[in-house]
Amino acid sequence: MVWYPTDVLEYQLLIVHPEGDTALYQEYPEFDLLLPAMLARRLFAACRERSWEIAVCSSRELLNVNTDQLSRATPAVIDPVACAATSGNGSKFFSKLTNAHKRIVVLAEAVESTRYGRQFHLPTNFDAVFDIGFVPQGNKHPFPNVPYHFVFNGPTKEEEQTIAELSPSRERPIPWAVVGPRTPNHLNLIAELMDYELYPGGFCFLQHPSKQGKKGTGLLSPSGLAAVLSKTNYYVWSSDDSFAYYESFRFIQALQVGAVPCKIDGNHSWERADIPGIFPSVRSFCTRVQEEDHWSMYCSAREFYMSRGPLAEHLEKALRLV
Amino acid sequence: MSDNKVLQSLHRIESGILDDPDLSELCQKSKAGDGVTIFIPNWNHRPYLPRSIHSALHAVGRLREAGFSAEVLVIDDASRDGSQKLLRAIQMLYEGSRLKTLFLKQNLGLPRLRNLALQMSRFRYVCMMDADNELVPDNLLLFLQSIVETGAALVHGNLIAKTQGEEAVRLWSSRVATMRLTEGNYIDAFALVDARKLLRVGGYTSNPRLYGYEDWEIVLHLIAEEKKIVFVPAVMGYYHRNPGSMLQETLQKAERKNDSPSEKTKRSEEAKALMQRMFAQTGTREWDPVRVGYIYHPAVGYIDQW
Numbered sequence: 256m257v258w259y260p261t262d263v264l265e266y267q268l269l270i271v272h273p274e275g276d277t278a279l280y281q282e283y284p285e286f287d288l289l290l291p292a293m294l295a296r297r298l299f300a301a302c303r304e305r306s307w308e309i310a311v312c313s314s315r316e317l318l319n320v321n322t323d324q325l326s327r328a329t330p331a332v333i334d335p336v337a338c339a340a341t342s343g344n345g346s347k348f349f350s351k352l353t354n355a356h357k358r359i360v361v362l363a364e365a366v367e368s369t370r371y372g373r374q375f376h377l378p379t380n381f382d383a384v385f386d387i388g389f390v391p392q393g394n395k396h397p398f399p400n401v402p403y404h405f406v407f408n409g410p411t412k413e414e415e416q417t418i419a420e421l422s423p424s425r426e427r428p429i430p431w432a433v434v435g436p437r438t439p440n441h442l443n444l445i446a447e448l449m450d451y452e453l454y455p456g457g458f459c460f461l462q463h464p465s466k467q468g469k470k471g472t473g474l475l476s477p478s479g480l481a482a483v484l485s486k487t488n489y490y491v492w493s494s495d496d497s498f499a500y501y502e503s504f505r506f507i508q509a510l511q512v513g514a515v516p517c518k519i520d521g522n523h524s525w526e527r528a529d530i531p532g533i534f535p536s537v538r539s540f541c542t543r544v545q546e547e548d549h550w551s552m553y554c555s556a557r558e559f560y561m562s563r564g565p566l567a568e569h570l571e572k573a574l575r576l577v
Numbered sequence: 578m579s580d581n582k583v584l585q586s587l588h589r590i591e592s593g594i595l596d597d598p599d600l601s602e603l604c605q606k607s608k609a610g611d612g613v614t615i616f617i618p619n620w621n622h623r624p625y626l627p628r629s630i631h632s633a634l635h636a637v638g639r640l641r642e643a644g645f646s647a648e649v650l651v652i653d654d655a656s657r658d659g660s661q662k663l664l665r666a667i668q669m670l671y672e673g674s675r676l677k678t679l680f681l682k683q684n685l686g687l688p689r690l691r692n693l694a695l696q697m698s699r700f701r702y703v704c705m706m707d708a709d710n711e712l713v714p715d716n717l718l719l720f721l722q723s724i725v726e727t728g729a730a731l732v733h734g735n736l737i738a739k740t741q742g743e744e745a746v747r748l749w750s751s752r753v754a755t756m757r758l759t760e761g762n763y764i765d766a767f768a769l770v771d772a773r774k775l776l777r778v779g780g781y782t783s784n785p786r787l788y789g790y791e792d793w794e795i796v797l798h799l800i801a802e803e804k805k806i807v808f809v810p811a812v813m814g815y816y817h818r819n820p821g822s823m824l825q826e827t828l829q830k831a832e833r834k835n836d837s838p839s840e841k842t843k844r845s846e847e848a849k850a851l852m853q854r855m856f857a858q859t860g861t862r863e864w865d866p867v868r869v870g871y872i873y874h875p876a877v878g879y880i881d882q883w
Contacts, residue, residue, distance in 0.1 A: 475872075486877055
């Protein structure tokens with residue numbers, strides 16, 4: 256755990272993420288460890304860009320944090336339910352949190368989801384919830400006693416640099432990639448993409464983590480996914496829920512390595528969100544990729560992402576409201 | 578191991594086949610490493626043959642465009658539905674293409690047919706299909722590149738299973754090999770195999786107690802022999818499921834006509850028990866931490882998993 260000095264925030268910000276041990280993941284297969292890890296890394300990077308006093312620890316490490324130190328800190332807890340479950344001692348975890356100056360829940364979830372709701376029925380009170388994403392959901396946030404703050408999941412400086420350096424010349428032999436949980440939506444998506452016979456050589460990897468061995472989760476590693484997407488034109492996924500939610504992390508994963516993020520969602524209207532690469536059907540996706548080349552679509556996505564301002568700026572605004 | 582030793586080993590396992598002077602002459606002792614034999618076994622599947630053969634011939638065309646050689650081998654296992662007539666007509670239609678057909682007078686059964694294909698194949702790599710499967714022609718190249726580049730004994734990919742009258746789509750053969758395979762098979766026979774490596778371990782078992790489970794046995798056998806099994810995350814083909822699918826007919830054939838449902842379940846349990854006795858003696862191998870399968874894509878290389 257590392258602390259960085261600053262004078263911007265009155266209290267030290269402590270980012271707490273679920274313990275990343277993959278063996279623990281087997282006990283709680285419903286938790287997505289990839290997303291919290293990525294979220295923690297990006298929040299940390301954004302805070303460092305502002306030279307704030309910041310520390311990062313896992314839920315298990317929090318149990319050993321000095322109570323006095325904690326009383327001067329504001330923990331930003333990524334997915335508290337997962338944190339408690341992977342901490343090794345849920346009641347001690349919440350007891351520790353109670354000692355903190357203020358507490359923030361950090362989520363990247365649809366507010367209507369069960370998982371979102373479960374975060375607010377825990378033995379500790381939170382002072383705010385930060386919703387990290389692309390589309391504000393404040394009007395649907397169901398817990399008025401916990402103030403909701405939307406934080407646009409914008410780029411960090413490092414990401415800005417990486418994205419700016421990408422050029423269209425890079426070889427991309429994989430036409431599309433579908434990577435995600437083995438849901439009926441994703442199965443149908445693959446079958447439909449194959450039915451169009453435009454580009455049958457797509458990359459398809461649907462995980463079934465609960466059926467894997469105890470060693471490992473069965474998920475592609477972050478570096479494995481990045482390696483695949485760096486050779487892919489279109490990173491395609493479909494909504495897994497009956498409610499409208501945009502998976503901003505999929506967008507960022509694609510953009511960082513030059514793939515075009517493409518969400519297929521025929522159930523909701525996305526016109527007002529202004530996010531490029533959302534298609535009501537596989538047919539409309541296939542039509543678009545025949546009409547517009549990969550690099551042009553990539554540039555549209557990049558323009559959207561870079562023009563909204565950096566994550567650090569949005570995070571600072573939200574923190575000042577807590 | 579020398580070819581003679583391989584054949585001796587085969588003789589022990591498949592003496593019934595190799596004793597037949599007509600069939601033993603068909604064995605290709607040396608196999609070219611620059612192509613694929615696409616094998617389609619047939620037993621009373623006349624209505625499905627045009628689709629499977631068409632996709633296979635299309636795949637041959639694609640491989641040739643990419644600079645590889647390929648052939649299609651169809652062996653009819655003494656069908657009684659007139660498949661032979663259709664196959665002869667197809668062969669005439671595609672005269673000059675790399676389509677080979679063989680008509681057996683006596684029914685050998687699927688595992689022996691597969692072993693015969695391994696022996697007859699002109700090429701080292703054999704794509705094992707069923708008559709009711711359909712290859713994705715453009716993608717066979719990915720699987721060929723993968724097996725050549727990894728030195729695997731078997732590469733498998735996603736199979737889209739479509740059941741007649743059902744909208745739901747399933748994905749088979751889409752999980753990386755782990756020791757969970759000792760609890761049940763999830764890697765289908767529709768895969769690309771290295772004929773040399775499979776023949777060296779004795780090919781598909783024709784043990785009557787494991788009839789219909791030979792694809793499961795070969796996967797565990799290869800793992801036990803420390804051969805590489807690689808998953809390529811692309812769609813290899815389609816599995817058209819219907820009441821007369823190859824798999825279901827093979828299993829039905831293995832069952833006695835008057836078997837009751839409980840007897841069928843008993844047979845299945847016996848086969849599973851036998852497999853576990855052979856490959857999971859301690860009852861703990863399903864928790865073996867060794868990851869036995871790999872993910873590979875020719876454009877990416879080996880892909881890490883968590």
